[in-house]
Amino acid sequence: MTVTVRFAPSPTGHIHIGNARTALFNWLFAMKNNGRFIQRFDDTDVLRSKQEYADAILYDLHWLGIFPDATDYQSRRFGVYDAAVEKLKAAGLLYACYETPEELELRRKVRLSRKLPPVYGREALKLTGEEREALEAQGRKPHWRFLLPNFRENPFETERTEIRWTDVVRGEETVDLASLSDPVLVREDGTYLYTLPSVVDDIDMGVTHIIRGDDHVTNTGVQIALFQALGAEAPAFGHHNLLTTSSGEGLSKRTGALSIGGLRESGLEPMAVACLAVLIGTSENVVAVPKMSELAALFEPTATSKSASKFDPADLVVLNRSLLHNMPFAEAQDRLSALGVSGERAEPFWLAVRGNIEKLPEAANWWRVVTQGPQESVDLPENDRSFVSEAFDLLPPEPWDGTTWKTWTNAVKDATGRKGKALFMPLRLSLTGLASGPELADLLPLLGREGTLARRP
Structure with a gap:
């Protein structure tokens, strides 16, 4: 079996350091296991997804040193998802629901008032054909829920149903399907939510390991059940801890917080970003290594903490300085040349100044000092x-x-x-x-x- 992983962002914005953490965990896991890395764009939200964001994501990944073995787009695979929907309907595992968001919220509050878990009560399963026709005559269109296997015979008599897996990162994990609502897989307008296309693609693309943020732990129980419903064996799952800003706020593609593009434009080295994104929040020391292969040697998924980790950009500068201080001239030569640093003095110049800069573009300032003299007149006593x-x-x-x-x-x-x-x-x-x-x-x-x-x- 060839280890196959995937990184599957939605192209609705620029990826940030938290997204890069997921991509790097997958890339390094594939490296350590001689596996494959699939870049998949979960772009079923056709209104918000843009090709320019997909292109930017690929550029960011390449800058980090991640080069996918294959690239695919969910928007090109709707026919495959339609077939999976029909299969689930034929098996009686996908059922039509007509409640409005307001009606669902009211039911949730009623259940909470009765000290019951706020899960969907499967009321739509009780609708007769005539009742469904009447609702549709009112202009209502159904959304479709996946019937979780959390009962024996009567779907209204749920019982504890544990989905267990050995998490690649967290160890033994358990999710009780009886504590969850049947997930909506298809919206009223016929578009797909995340879950169904993701599972179908993982099956078709031969994904063996899914490594992602720990905000998906509960989703994993549902997805394993869906894999089984579609007649497939679920892959192994791993859930790493999330990164937050230094003030503890979550990261978002929409806000652009700590975007990879922004970090790149600030003059940071890609390996400084990669090292901090991977090693922070683990039992490994956060050190700067110049090559991805060296980072792969340090990478151990099980060394990851279960609590969120704060990402401080100031730590990037420390790692960046360390990388530059040890960077050979041959590695810096082309970039120095682009800054105007060239000729016989370029190499001894680099060896002289690399220990005194935090970001490589700062070398241009010292080159001006060397070639032109002090930038401002010195007023000596x-x-x-x-x-x-x-x-x-x-x-x-x-x-x-x-x-x-x-x-x-x-x-x-x-x-x-x-x-x-x-x-x-x-x-x-x-x-x-x-x-x-x-x-x-x-x-x-x-x-x-x-x-x-x-x-x-």
């Missing part, structure tokens, strides 16, 4: 100005290398008696215009003697 002028007279001859800075400052120290910060800071400010930054021992050979003298105050 008169005594420091005199000191720097004297120090520049002591610049050693070329060629310059990594030892030049020490040679120069030793000479300056001997000549002026200055040392420590009083020696180094005025020189740094004159050379870069900034009080902190890369090691001057690394920057000085990039400036060269002529470039250094050009910064003489």
Whole structure:
């Protein structure tokens, strides 16, 4: 059996870090098991679903390092779902209901007042043919519910019916079907809700493992029953904990909170996003690794906590900095070139500045310092100005290398008696215009003697 997973968002907005967590859990699970990853767009909501969102989702996944083995759209498979509906109707497992939302809400309140579970009472099963015709004559159109197998003979006498599975993430799980309402599978207008197309597709596409957020745990009991009703064996299920904002709010495609596109545009590295999205809320240490294969080695579904985890974008910056500090020039070269960083000095420049930036685009700022000088004039006190002028007279001859800075400052120290910060800071400010930054021992050979003298105050 080939392990087959799927990521199935609805293309009604841009995916956020919580969606990416689900996608990455599936992708890494497939990697660890030499399996397949299917990208499926659950776009049965034709009014809200847009191709531009589907394209954006694929772009976001590719940026993260996820490359699906297959891509499909539910909107192209309505005929398959229609056939499944007829099969369920023929088996007496899909029945027509005519209640309005207001009537259902009233019944729910009545049941609660009687201290009964607020589940649908299957009143529609009691309708005669004449009663159904009368309701339809009033202009009512039926919605269709799936009859849960939570009774022996009489559907109005439900009994505890446990659906059990060993969750890939959470371990042993149980859902009692008697505690649930028969789910609506088809709306009054004939459109499908999530459940039926999802199960039919999972059957047809050979999905072996469904890994998703733990807000679907209860749905799983219903879906396993539906798999069985359609004559199929249910796949394995796994439910990971959800991510919230740092203030504890839920994430939503509609609000755009922590969207992958926004994180990308802010200059973050994809592996920084992937590492935090996967490792946060697990027993694993949240560390930055540069390759997806290394993240797969750290990934263990059962190490995931059962409680929600807060996602703080500030943690991304820490991971991003770690990735950049260890990033080889070859990996950064093309992106640096796009920023204008090229030529013989590009590689030593990158090795000099990578430890002092949080996001790669910041390298362009240091490139301007190296090639053009301080971006703002430096106003040194008169005594420091005199000191720097004297120090520049002591610049050693070329060629310059990594030892030049020490040679120069030793000479300056001997000549002026200055040392420590009083020696180094005025020189740094004159050379870069900034009080902190890369090691001057690394920057000085990039400036060269002529470039250094050009910064003489």
